[in-house]
Amino acid sequence: MDIELFMCRTDNYxxxxxxxxxxLVAAIDAPDVAPIEAALTKRGWKLDIILxxxxxxxxxxxxxxxxxxxxxKVIAPVLAKAEVPNADRYVDEGDTVDVGLLRADVWATxxxxxxxxxxxxxxxxxxxxxxxxxxxxxxxxxxxxxxALHQSVQRIATLPDATxxxxxxxxxxxxxxxxxxxxxxxxxxxxxxKAVEAMRSAGQFTVPTTLGAEKSTNVFIRAKDAAEFAARRxxxxxx
Ligand code: FE
Ligand code: ZN
Numbered sequence: 137m138d139i140e141l142f143m144c145r146t147d148n149y150x151x152x153x154x155x156x157x158x159x160l161v162a163a164i165d166a167p168d169v170a171p172i173e174a175a176l177t178k179r180g181w182k183l184d185i186i187l188x189x190x191x192x193x194x195x196x197x198x199x200x201x202x203x204x205x206x207x208x209k210v211i212a213p214v215l216a217k218a219e220v221p222n223a224d225r226y227v228d229e230g231d232t233v234d235v236g237l238l239r240a241d242v243w244a245t246x247x248x249x250x251x252x253x254x255x256x257x258x259x260x261x262x263x264x265x266x267x268x269x270x271x272x273x274x275x276x277x278x279x280x281x282x283x284a285l286h287q288s289v290q291r292i293a294t295l296p297d298a299t300x301x302x303x304x305x306x307x308x309x310x311x312x313x314x315x316x317x318x319x320x321x322x323x324x325x326x327x328x329x330k331a332v333e334a335m336r337s338a339g340q341f342t343v344p345t346t347l348g349a350e351k352s353t354n355v356f357i358r359a360k361d362a363a364e365f366a367a368r369r370x371x372x373x374x375x
Pocket of ligand 1: 190192248267
């Protein structure tokens with residue numbers, strides 16, 4: 137799988153993936169138009185498919201203009217029909233999505249919002265989690281519950297440690313500081329906070345992460361139960 141990662145808006149990640157055999161290209165979400173066009177031009181790709189993770193405007197705003205320009209097919213969560221009214225296909229838990237010869241399993245991963253889905257490319261060991269899980273963090277609970285988000289995060293945590301995780305925003309510095317506040321004696325978190333500070337001062341992306349790295353440093357994955365997870369999520373909102 138060829139992957140092109142770039143910034144959109146202020147802190148959204150844009151991602152393009154390409155099947156090297158067929159040359160088919162998909163965007164994960166459409167946060168914005170110009171940066172996606174620029175990334176396509178840079179690689180000499182055209183856009184065939186848009187895989188939507190959830191209904192929020194900063195993930196869907198570029199859909200209509202990109203469809204108009206490239207004729208891309210839109211695949212969206214079944215519970216996001218109102219916000220993504222003209223998708224070519226609506227998908228849910230258990231569905232599979234093909235990008236050429238690349239195949240993703242669709243996971244229902246509610247918690248940040250009710251409609252949220254993730255795209256797991258098992259053979260490539262890559263998962264696109266939108267705003268469910270962030271590097272050293274997780275999404276806010278909006279129109280769903282902390283219990284649902286906890287379940288979604290715990291499910292992602294069952295994947296192999298080498299799994300590459302692509303998330304929807306660059307929130308890592310703030311997340312790393314929160315993790316260090318929750319687990320001040322965790323040396324893996326302290327080391328990663330230092331590394332993240334250096335990466336961000338150098339303007340580097342902290343995405344993708346791996347599940348292994350998250351298991352040792354992400355206090356939301358590390359929460360011992362749903363209650364501790366919910367308390368940490370609450371605490372992060374005012375940190
Ligand atoms: Fe969101
Ligand atoms: Zn978002």
